[in-house]
Amino acid sequence: MSQPRRGTLYLVPASLGESPLRSTLPEAVAEQARRLQHFVVENAKTARADLKRIDHPTALRELSIVELPRNAAPQALADLLAPALDGKDIGLMSEAGVPAVADPGASLVREAHRLDIQVIPLVGPSSLLLALMASGLDGQRFAFHGYLPVQDGARASALKTLEAASRQHHQTQLFIETPYRNTKMFHALLTSCQPGTRVCVARGLTTADEWVRTCTVARWKKSPPPSLDKIPTVFLLLAD
Amino acid sequence: MSQPRRGTLYLVPASLGESPLRSTLPEAVAEQARRLQHFVVENAKTARADLKRIDHPTALRELSIVELPRNAAPQALADLLAPALDGKDIGLMSEAGVPAVADPGASLVREAHRLDIQVIPLVGPSSLLLALMASGLDGQRFAFHGYLPVQDGARASALKTLEAASRQHHQTQLFIETPYRNTKMFHALLTSCQPGTRVCVARGLTTADEWVRTCTVARWKKSPPPSLDKIPTVFLLLAD
Numbered sequence: 001m002s003q004p005r006r007g008t009l010y011l012v013p014a015s016l017g018e019s020p021l022r023s024t025l026p027e028a029v030a031e032q033a034r035r036l037q038h039f040v041v042e043n044a045k046t047a048r049a050d051l052k053r054i055d056h057p058t059a060l061r062e063l064s065i066v067e068l069p070r071n072a073a074p075q076a077l078a079d080l081l082a083p084a085l086d087g088k089d090i091g092l093m094s095e096a097g098v099p100a101v102a103d104p105g106a107s108l109v110r111e112a113h114r115l116d117i118q119v120i121p122l123v124g125p126s127s128l129l130l131a132l133m134a135s136g137l138d139g140q141r142f143a144f145h146g147y148l149p150v151q152d153g154a155r156a157s158a159l160k161t162l163e164a165a166s167r168q169h170h171q172t173q174l175f176i177e178t179p180y181r182n183t184k185m186f187h188a189l190l191t192s193c194q195p196g197t198r199v200c201v202a203r204g205l206t207t208a209d210e211w212v213r214t215c216t217v218a219r220w221k222k223s224p225p226p227s228l229d230k231i232p233t234v235f236l237l238l239a240d
Numbered sequence: 241m242s243q244p245r246r247g248t249l250y251l252v253p254a255s256l257g258e259s260p261l262r263s264t265l266p267e268a269v270a271e272q273a274r275r276l277q278h279f280v281v282e283n284a285k286t287a288r289a290d291l292k293r294i295d296h297p298t299a300l301r302e303l304s305i306v307e308l309p310r311n312a313a314p315q316a317l318a319d320l321l322a323p324a325l326d327g328k329d330i331g332l333m334s335e336a337g338v339p340a341v342a343d344p345g346a347s348l349v350r351e352a353h354r355l356d357i358q359v360i361p362l363v364g365p366s367s368l369l370l371a372l373m374a375s376g377l378d379g380q381r382f383a384f385h386g387y388l389p390v391q392d393g394a395r396a397s398a399l400k401t402l403e404a405a406s407r408q409h410h411q412t413q414l415f416i417e418t419p420y421r422n423t424k425m426f427h428a429l430l431t432s433c434q435p436g437t438r439v440c441v442a443r444g445l446t447t448a449d450e451w452v453r454t455c456t457v458a459r460w461k462k463s464p465p466p467s468l469d470k471i472p473t474v475f476l477l478l479a480d
Contacts, residue, residue, distance in 0.1 A: 002458075011374060026262060026266050107376075135346075136347075136353050143382065
């Protein structure tokens with residue numbers, strides 16, 4: 001083959017808020033990130049902050065840091081991957097946690113596969129995975145749904161649908177909410193779900209705000225409500 | 241309150257096979273594991289090997305390492321958590337990867353929540369999460385189904401059901417197979433799914449055998465089949 005050696009697309013985890021680096025990123029992952037000069041990122045500002053935290057040895061202004069456009073056309077994605085076709089490694093980073101899961105990035109990974117560019121996922125913090133581990137709900141069967149509808153009636157209806165699916169398939173249901181709407185989501189869960197349904201609230205994972213509790217809707221109703229406002233939270237439910 | 245301070249249940253990730261510690265476990269996670277004296281584990285032998293790899297400072301025979309029984313009754317689970325009620329921290333470890341996700345452990349976490357024992361999930365490698373990141377398939381909506389049926393007809397039927405659900409909900413479907421049946425599963429995917437369905441094979445993540453490829457069923461059929469025998473592999477599909 002006369003093709004030059006291709007670069008690799010590394011999937012580089014970012015911190016979840018103010019989580020300490022030593023407890024969230026393996027040392028060799030930080031080392032790999034420090035070797036990269038080309039980054040495609042969800043948000044240039046948070047990516048620069050993360051690269052600074054891991055002590056990237058290159059001056060940040062000398063790194064190539066390009067934001068991944070929303071709904072990028074295939075040609076735009078291929079352009080972002082051009083350095084890899086030229087033998088240079090690229091790092092993909094999202095705003096928080098691992099790229100391409102509950103976050104943008106999958107479109108670029110898809111294009112990398114199409115171009116036969118090697119993709120290497122690196123270990124780091126994922127609020128979804130940590131929430132599922134800590135929930136005590138079923139980790140053998142689960143589904144993630146992203147954001148639910150915002151309007152009250154539609155949200156209640158979505159929660160009832162997830163609860164029914166959970167009961168039918170014995171499947172843990174995971175979803176998230178924009179942080180300033182977390183309290184509203186919590187109360188919607190208590191009013192929409194059955195008393196025996198177990199609900200887990202996993203707040204501020206890996207940060208000083210970390211707090212995880214799972215109990216039935218009936219028991220949640222008897223407890224003081226957790227303060228969730230503006231703190232990233234994963235919600236999970238399992239109906240038996 | 242006159243209750244003594246309770247211990248915490250730490251969820252301690254294990255390696256995925258022979259993956260290097262420095263690239264899979266944050267240093268503070270290893271440090272936390274080294275401070276624990278009580279462990280509840282899926283498999284005592286692999287847990288001891290993992291504790292040895294992280295250089296646990298206590299002689300292994302002096303650590304309390306108890307296997308989690310399958311289908312343990314609530315009282316048995318409460319007994320396993322007794323040290324935490326007595327103020328001692330406990331580590332939960334599965335055979336590979338993170339506990340309680342695609343692995344046993346959720347029952348113990350559930351009991352911990354019932355007893356108001358704090359649960360702290362630690363960051364480490366999860367083959368499901370790494371596979372989803374690296375697949376380029378949809379990471380905003382996905383479901384994990386564990387093992388599919390083994391019998392040929394039932395397996396083909398399960399794959400068609402997952403493919404239909406994937407198309408209907410635009411949801412990435414993840415599942416696993418006992419490693420010696422991986423090749424059979426791969427060929428079942430190619431014969432059961434539509435030509436345009438994208439299939440990802442994520443093999444040996446974090447190990448020297450790591451290999452991830454995503455393409456359509458039609459393109460997989462034209463490629464030499466990957467060697468998957470006896471290597472842990474995650475399978476994913478997305479039908480557009």
